[in-house]
Amino acid sequence: MIRRTVHDGWHLRAVGGPVPEHLADATAPAEVPGSAHLDLLRAGLIPDPYLDRNEAELAWAHRARWRYATVLTSEAARAGEKVELAFDGLDTVATVVLNGHPLGSTANMHRSYRFDVRDVLRDGENDLVVEFDSALEHAERTQAELGERPRAYPHPFNAIRKMACSFGWDWGPDLQTAGIWKPVRLERWTGARLAEVRPLVTVDPDGTGRVEVHIRLDRAGDAPSLLTARVGDHEQRATVDGDTAVLTVLVPDAPLWWPVGYGEQPLLDLEVVAESGDERDTFTRRIGFRTITVDTEPDADGTPFTFVVNGERVFAKGANWIPDDHFLTRVTRDRLARRVDQALAANLNLLRIWGGGIYETEDFYDVCDERGVLVWQDFPFACAAYAEEGELRAEVEAEARENVARLTPHASLALWNGNNENLWGHEDWGWKEQLGELTWGLGYYTDLLPAIVAELDPTRPYSPGSPYSPGEAHPNDQDHATRHEWEVWNRVDYTRYRDHAPRFCAEFGFQGPPTWRTLTDWVHEADGPMTPSSPAFLLHQKADDGNGKLDRGMEPHLPVPESFEDWHWAAQLNQARAVAFGVEHFRSHWPRTAGAVVWQLNDCWPVTSWAAVDGEGREKPLFHALKHAFAPRLLTVQPRDGRTAVVVVNDTAEPWDEDLVVRRISFDGHELATTTLRLGVAARSTSVVQLPESLLSADNREAEVVVATAGGVRALHLFAEDRDAALDPSPLTATAHRVDGGYRVEVTATALARDVALLVDKAAPDARVDDQLVTLLPGERHAFHVTTCADLDPSALTDPRVLRTANALVGR
Template identity: 35%
Template sequence: MNMKVKMKFYIVLLNLLLLFTAVDAQPVLQYLHEGWSFRQAWGTNWYGATVPGTVHTDLMDNKLIDDPFYRLNERGVQWVDKEDWIYRTTFDVAPELLAKRNIVLHFEGLDTYADVTLNGKKVLAADNMFREWQADVRSLLKEHGNELQVYLHSPIKVAMPKWEAVPFQYRSSNDQSENGGLLNRKVGVFVRKAGYHFGWDWGPRLVTSGIWRPVALEAWDEVRIDDVFYNQKSVTANQAVIDVTVEVLSDKETEASVSVINRTDSRTECRKLIRLNKGMNKIPVSFTMKKPRLWWTNGLGEPFLYDFATTLELDGKQIDITEDKLGIRSLKVVTAPDEHGESFYFELNGKPLFAKGANYIPCDNFLTRVTDSIYEKTVQDAVSANMNMLRIWGGGVYEKDIFYDLCDKYGILVWQDFMFACSVFPAEGELLENIRKEAIDNVRRLRNHSCIALWCGNNECLDAWFNWNWKNTYDKQNPAYSDIIWKQFKDQYFVTLPAVVEEYHPGACYRKSSPYSDDKGTRNHTVGDMHYWEVWQGLKPLSEFKHERSRFFSEYGFQSFPEFESIKRYAPLQEDWNLTSEVMMAHQRGGATANKRINDFLLSEYRQPKDFRSFTYMSQLLQADAMKIAMEAHRRDMPYCMGSLVWQHNDCWPVASWSSRDYYGRWKAQHYFTVKSFADLLVSPIEDGNVLQVYIVSDRLKPTSGELKVCALRLDGGGIVKEFTRRVTVPANTSTVVWRETVDKLLDGANKEDVVIHVSYKDKTGKEYTNNYFLAKQKDMHYVTARINKDFVAVEGGYDVTLSCDVFARGVFLSLKGDIDNFISDNYMDILPGKPVTVRVTTDLPGLQFAERLQVTSFLDAVEL
């Protein structure tokens, strides 16, 4: 072997040695997700279990209970939450892990009361679904045959003595204790777990237990990185100043080196030599980025993410590394006095942002069934509907990391509630400390996400106290009780939670509640955010959505049924297909009158559907029209109003609800309408007395110009009654009236009931925005029978379907009988006379079956004539 070859050999050998030495120094992770079994605590039979998972899903997998979502099966599984359950597994430990000096057993989530033993010794007791739990287990582990057991206590049995010990009841408006066989014992407020598990007005009562998030052994030697926080102190287009806090856990006093590496730009932003003390060390480092690429929300620009890595070196060797994706942005919540009251809006990178979005609830009652692909579709559907914000509502969960990763990736801001909703809580002593630690865990976990827009103390708890007659009820019962609850309330939302945000996410906005105008729960339409329910709950006409004003609508909504093909999945029997059937009432949690309310609105605004299938279609069209009215009104009122978050984005089980996407992910009519209502440009006609005004609302950051057309079209295909065309300039980021004319001139003698007002705006790029406006209620419109022609051609992944009609066809709905695994690019659309519309249907059906199953429905097809 010559000298040159020898030298190359030794260099390769040295590199391999260094590589293996570096790898050996790194922390080691071993997930413990295999080999689990479970049983009832008093039983003897063990069954296979899935971890992460829940008791209910394991019972289903073993065919010990039927699917609770099917027909009336929810009623038959209420015994599950009153039992204790035991989970166990055995595992071996990899030698390289066992050789480490520190080994921790880490549960990312235990639901909810759990005693954990390892090799016969208790290592931890959990009492909060939202916290992470760790235990030092180095001394207990062996190489082979370790036994891990999790004893899950019934949340009902743990909470019941706490409920009984209080001389008054804590109000919890949506706890369905009666459905759970507990009479009026609303024990959910004593348990730190997802509130909706105890039932809600859109969800079942299914109180879960389980190892619901990953469990692993984490091992390391002398030091490791515990956490890294990127605090964006100052961000402009010219520079970003980032303060980084690196938390390092060390077994001893030693010297080390910390580096923050910008992998996107292949640059080390900062490197610092440090002296570590034994225990936790907080190491501050800072750097400045020149002309950073900024992160923008959906519709405003690219949600650009930088790849950062933080490394820890000891004696010249890399000991640990963490990786983060970071969107560089300036984000503020602006609340400043103005001529109306006080502003409330988000400012992104120095630009006022109109928040367009929805309220998000968990995608399933059994959270471990929510796959990454479901999260992807859920967030993508928000993006496709031109949303830029989702509000994670306080009765669910702090979501998995992937949800926030996707929101970062696609430019969706997150309004993050803490997990408290529509209740008062005994927040003192151990429970308040438990809440504090819960908040710390989740604020630390989520604070680096660019999508986090604000932290909110709770959903409607303040409003409930002052405006739902709760305070008055307690005052009459015993003023001392009222004083106790109000002190607990203030300690929780006015002291504890804001202190956590201030300490662990400095610079982030904290709101005490939603809605919120002041500490007295005042419903002030000129200050703060509003939850507007006067139409659905207050039975006001749909037209009220046009007139209601707020600085920010953080909730409003209207119910509908899922599509009929979706209904057949959970209610397949014909006897179920009527409004008052036991199954339909069980899958309607908005109260005994909710289905009747939908029907009453239909009769008031629309017409009588001819059968149940038609009712489901009409309910969706009604919901879509109602929310279209609201969304357009909110946007027209810009900049007085700067936010419109509809209730709600999704469902947790198959149900009639306020969602715009059903449990199976199918878009309702409302979601299709939202695409246009939340577009970057909205062309919106509205009557003001006898004058029709056309607004163009722009979210664009630059002005635009184009051609506006306004025309009155005869419904019977008889042509144009009157048409106006003009060039208009649309200012940036605001709402502007660009055209007005008297209704009489526009109608030119025609009846309101015989025409539709069609408006369109085409910008200089050729992109067209359209809208239709009706001058009379839908039930009074003189629609004529629409014979819709349909043609289709096969394309990759499905078919392009072209629809045309000689008359105006209202609310044209395409569906595929017996198949819900499809997607239609546009639906519930209006077809103008002589103007074909082409939509893409994504489906695996072969051509002949597609032709047989394709159904087309319009307004008159669904009503009694």
């Protein structure tokens, strides 16, 4: 078996559409894998699409047509040899031509294509061309043919099998990429090719690991093939004459793979070899032994939705994942590893791959396998009604079959989910009236997709959608399965998270701007100082009435600052507080609530959004709020039975036996009341501690705080919102000095200091800080560790622009 990549010597030029005059006859070197925008950017032919208002200036590309071409030097096919040109991914509407002979056309970004070139390939030079039509125009034609269906955004992204957010979203640019986005190979063989290897990995009740390897061969002749499946020292062999086979490898006392926080993540090498005469083809992946289910057995409260791994019930501490760059080929394995490591640093154990993006890559899943991060994979359907007829249905089935089979080896893959918000949309967003008798995707979610998962990957659970409720219940019912909470952010204050205790909250969140450095590097205002209403800023704020919602969400809690830099900090702080409020509420209701999956972990460009990590990979204050709120042990002040209580959350494998000290103190440090209680909280459980009235009644609501502490874990409760509290506007003294790898910043509180933060990106582009949003009581000290390669004046890190508190916002 000979595989050869076809990545060199490509060139790109526009061949149609409303292209600018300077591009009409231009040819640019092209990188494969890549995209037309990146090739033009690299050649200096377009400005950076992410900078300032360039996104709008590049809208002409939506209807452009592109031609990729290269010369492939090769030998003609020999007698008895199969030769195919394999494209792992084409984005999206493409025609492939070799030596003037059309090989075929494509219209699906989410699948691969193979073309037989035995009769076309010649000795020497071969002209290979891939022409891309406008995906938008293709979608418009499909929509005209099958009927217009409702969707969340103007472009008919639901009429083409392309990454939906390529057409823009409420956090993403509308650039509509085109190009050869995955590898290209020329493959030739005379024996048998491993066309598909689908290992189903389970664990028998006696602890034996079972690897059932389903193999499909692509034969060039009739000779039998010797197949070998091997895991460590264990293997099975078989000689087969047909095209399919199943080999089962048993591994006694298999080491179990666990989610992070529950155990280790041992991975074993699986090797599958097909030998036909002197020729061999090999498949290798790492696998992990575990069982995974979702408990949806009805109970007294409704329908739970609880992940169960190796028999252990898991609270899902998660975040939604979008493509990490709008230009997908810039997302490297190292970049994915950094992002997943950030998820781990925020104490997450699950990432949900949202349905408006892609089936994620092998690199993504490998990284999650290694680190113990559970992955919830949506099928790519989001916020729209989808036709179930014609070529679209065939494409959906083809992509689903390919990707379900492709991802079976990965221990981290925990759930297949049919769609994002389409069941909810059909019920509540006026779709029924618009659709009439048109199909809208229900057959995909309740018939086609679950049948494919049952056939190809029966080791994993499937859910028809998110949100989803079984039976006759409303899709977003809090008592059944999964819920999305968007009244907060869209309409009501974040304290209203407490209105619902869902069985599993799969989406909730609040917006905030990117870090200051990311914002000011990418967004500039030519006509004066930046404001929230600057045209360039607004182009990087995609949410409907986003700034209005930011201000209205801030007003009950913090004054809305007049200066842009203060407003930026206040919006980031309010985002962090809002989401942490929701996380703590949901965690406090375990085991009724079995998951909190924040919208969202990451960004795909520099933008004001719901992300914890911005488009340049910098951690917003929200990131640190998640780290605190998702900590293995948590104290949180919550209403219970009409009173204010401390809820103790113990998400560790050991009981939490410790003294709980609860004090009511004044902002200047005077103790007004105190009590000590003994905690005895079992592993993986919660407990409610009611407080005496002496701690719950303030003498001066504007200047007192309740502090609950157990073993270094702390919760605070103020009797008044910050905007109404008597907070000292300058509650800190601070010093900074150099240490190995960066700087140490020591702060001391002279009064209650709320949410102390170091916005270190203002001091150096590469600077990172180990913690943020640290509240200090009077007399307390805290040391922040800043890592950077920059040679800074240490005083830059104690500058009031960098060293921030909530107090200073209230005092202005």
